[in-house]
Amino acid sequence: MQRKATFQSLSWLWDLYKRKLLDMDPPYQRRSIWNQPYKEFFIDTVLNDYPCPAIFLYENITPDGIAKYSVVDGKQRLLTLCHEPAVNIPQQLISIYASLRPRLEVVEQRVTAALLTYSRQNMLPFIARIKTIESAAEKIETGRYRSFSEIDDLVAVTLVVPTLRHEAEAIEYCEGVFRIQDVKLRTSARKPPDLFRFDSTRLYGVLVRPGGIDADVESIYDIKFEIQIRTAFEHAWIVATHPLTYKSDTVDWRRLRLAAQLKAAAEQLDLSILQFEELAGGIVEAPWPEIETKRQVVSLIERLVRDEIIPSEANPKDMSRFADNLLSLVRASHKRIDFGIAMAEMERRLRLFSADTFPRSASLLQVCMGLLQEGGLLSGPLQRYSCHVTDHLLEIFPGVSGLTPVFRYSRADAGVED
Numbered sequence: 093m094q095r096k097a098t099f100q101s102l103s104w105l106w107d108l109y110k111r112k113l114l115d116m117d118p119p120y121q122r123r124s125i126w127n128q129p130y131k132e133f134f135i136d137t138v139l140n141d142y143p144c145p146a147i148f149l150y151e152n153i154t155p156d157g158i159a160k161y162s163v164v165d166g167k168q169r170l171l172t173l174c175h176e177p178a179v180n181i182p183q184q185l186i187s188i189y190a191s192l193r194p195r196l197e198v199v200e201q202r203v204t205a206a207l208l209t210y211s212r213q214n215m216l217p218f219i220a221r222i223k224t225i226e227s228a229a230e231k232i233e234t235g236r237y238r239s240f241s242e243i244d245d246l247v248a249v250t251l252v253v254p255t256l257r258h259e260a261e262a263i264e265y266c267e268g269v270f271r272i273q274d275v276k277l278r279t280s281a282r283k284p285p286d287l288f289r290f291d292s293t294r295l296y297g298v299l300v301r302p303g304g305i306d307a308d309v310e311s312i313y314d315i316k317f318e319i320q321i322r323t324a325f326e327h328a329w330i331v332a333t334h335p336l337t338y339k340s341d342t343v344d345w346r347r348l349r350l351a352a353q354l355k356a357a358a359e360q361l362d363l364s365i366l367q368f369e370e371l372a373g374g375i376v377e378a379p380w381p382e383i384e385t386k387r388q389v390v391s392l393i394e395r396l397v398r399d400e401i402i403p404s405e406a407n408p409k410d411m412s413r414f415a416d417n418l419l420s421l422v423r424a425s426h427k428r429i430d431f432g433i434a435m436a437e438m439e440r441r442l443r444l445f446s447a448d449t450f451p452r453s454a455s456l457l458q459v460c461m462g463l464l465q466e467g468g469l470l471s472g473p474l475q476r477y478s479c480h481v482t483d484h485l486l487e488i489f490p491g492v493s494g495l496t497p498v499f500r501y502s503r504a505d506a507g508v509e510d
Contacts, residue, residue, distance in 0.1 A: 097146070102138070102173060105170065105173065105174070106173070106174065108161060109170075109174045113158070113159070113160045113161060114149075114160075114161050114163070114170070114174075115160065115161065115162040115163065116163050116167055116170060116171060116174075117167075118150075118162040118163065118164075121163065121167055125168070126168045126171070126172065129190075129193050129194070129197070130168070130172075131172045132186065132189060132190045132193060132225060133190050133193075134168075134169055134172050135172065135173075135186055135190075136186050136187050136190040138173070144169070145166070146165075146166070147163075147165065147166030147169060147170065148163075148164040148165040148166060149161040149162065149163060149164060149166075150162045150163075150164050181225060181226065181229050182229075185225065185228065185229060185232070186225065188240060189225045189228060192246070192315075193222075195311070195312045195315055196222050196246055196247055196315065197222065198312050199247045199299060199312050199315045199317055200220055200221075200222050200247045200249075200317075202299055202312075203220065203247060203249055203270070203299070203317055203319075204218075204220045204249065206269045206270070207220075207249060207251060207266075207269075207319075210251075210262075210265050211251060214258075216251060216252055216253060216254075216262075217251075217252040217324075217327070218249070218250070218251055218252070219249065219250040219252075220247075220248075220249040220250075221247075221248055221249075222246065222247055223243075223245060223246045223247070223248065228243065228246065231243055231245075244296050244316045244317070244318055245317070245318035246315065246316075246317070247315065247317035247318070248317065248318040248319075248320065249317070249318070249319050249320070250319075250320045250321075250322060250327070251266075251319060251320070251321050251322070252322050252323070252324055252327045253321060253322070253323060253324070254323070254324055254365075255323060255324075255362065255365045255366060256323055256362055256363075256365075256366050257366060259293060259321055259323075262321050263275065263293070263295065263321065266295050266297070266319055267295075269300075270295075270297040270298065270299065270300065270319075271297050271298050271299070271300050271301075272295050272296070272297035273296055273297050273298065273316070274295070274296040274297075275293070275294075275295050275296075276293065276294045276295075276296075277293050278291045278292055278293045287352075288352045288353070288355035288356040288359065289352065289355065290330065290338075290355075292320045292321060292322045292326060292330075293320070293321045293322075294318055294319065294320050294321075295318070295319040295321070296316055296317070296318055296319075297316065297317065297319070298313055298314065298315065298316055298317070299312060299313050299315075300313075301313040323358075323362050325358040325361045325362050325365075326358055326359075326362065328358070329354055329355055329358040332354075333351040333354060333355075336351065337351045382419075385415075385419060385431060386412065386415040386416070386419065388432075388435060389414070389415035389418055389419065389435070390411050390412070390415055392435060392438075392439055393407070393408070393411065393414070393456070394411075396439070396442055396443070399443075400446065400447045401442055401443055401445055401446065401447065401450070402442070402445075402447070402450060402456065403447045403450050403452075406450060406452075406455075406456050406459075407456075408456060408457075414456070414457065417457055418457060418460060419431070420477055421457070421460075421461060421464075421470070421474075421477060421479075422434050422464070422469075422470070423475075424474040424475045424476060424477035425464075425469070425470045425471055425474060425475075426471045426472055426473055426474065426475070427468075427469070427470070427471040429469050433469070434464060434469050434470075437463075437464070437467045437469055438460055438463055438464060438467075438469075441463040441466070441467060442459075442460075442463065451488050453484035453485075453487075453488070454482070454484055454485045454488060455480075457480070458480060458481075458482070458485050459488075461479065461480075461485075461489075461492060461495070462485060462488060462489030462491070462492055463489075465489060465491050465492050465494075465495060466489060466491055470495070471494070471495075472494055472495040472496045473496045473497065474495060474496065474497065477497075478497045478498060478499040479492065479495045479496070479497070479498050479499065480499050481493070481495065481498045481499070
């Protein structure tokens with residue numbers, strides 16, 4: 093095999109690619125692995141005429157006399173040149189962005205680490221991103237910025253809170269971990285009452301600079317980032333409509349109108365949640381036996397806690413869920429019994445305890461299960477219900493051993509071979 097070295101222009105490679113004469117994926121090639129920063133650094137290298145390693149192509153002449161080429165080495169570089177739209181972006185922006193990208197990544201990592209702790213503690217959705225070079229170019233061309241340093245969302249994060257009521261707490265947390273320089277509340281923008289558009293609360297800040305870091309040296313502590321705080325309904329609206337209107341190839345009045353109508357609906361949902369108790373109070377209630385039964389359970393437990401029969405620490409975290417579970421347990425009994433009778437017997441037996449003698453090694457539902465079984469009101473096999481029977485519960489109520497089926501903590505307990 094004869095090898096020869098030649099110098100070729102980018103236009104020559106581009107022409108081969110567009111005419112499908114350049115095979116990027118011969119059988120011996122690996123998959124594409126370069127991430128965005130690698131691509132941007134290589135584009136910067138080409139545009140600045142820096143030296144780069146040679147690209148190796150295998151030439152094959154077809155019977156028609158046409159030269160076709162297969163990539164032996166240099167696939168990542170050629171894909172970057174042929175697929176990357178950044179070649180149409182001004183060289184100065186590419187150079188600045190490429191040099192800034194490593195610092196942007198560090199800022200994004202640190203902001204994410206700080207907010208991820210808060211979002212996990214409060215079970216809040218959280219999103220972080222670094223603006224792509226294409227998006228940065230579009231931002232510059234809006235004409236709203238006088239310098240590159242004014243772009244304040246090269247790193248941007250979104251924190252999704254359940255309701256408007258949770259927004260102030262999120263802002264307070266951000267102000268405690270970052271140096272927030274500007275806060276644009278959703279209520280601060282002037283807008284007519286019949287206009288519905290994006291208006292999430294946005295915070296702009298920088299990382300807190302540690303002592304001893306020279307303030308005159310440009311660093312990660314000078315990079316401003318944006319924090320958007322959205323409600324769940326607002327976030328759903330943005331995610332669903334953003335690609336259909338704001339970042340769409342179609343300019344359509346009807347699309348924009350529909351997006352605005354959906355934004356109005358999202359705002360109404362947020363307001364309804366904010367005023368949930370007041371609005372619910374105005375609804376005329378219809379009779380429904382299941383709801384009344386659950387109310388009786390909640391009323392009983394609250395009464396026993398108030399009378400210091402059930403200790404406060406045994407009080408269910410979610411009373412509605414507890415009522416559902418107790419109702420399911422009673423209905424699952426092999427022996428059918430009126431729920432009102434079961435409740436009365438359970439209260440009588442619970443009142444034999446005091447806050448001092450109430451079992452601490454079992455949950456309240458487990459205690460209720462044991463008392464109902466002792467009173468002959470609960471028997472197995474249960475229908476579509478697995479009893480949560482533990483060793484401690486068996487010590488207190490041995491009779492629950494007859495209740496089946498039983499929840500198993502391991503496959504071995506269930507008699508299933510691995």
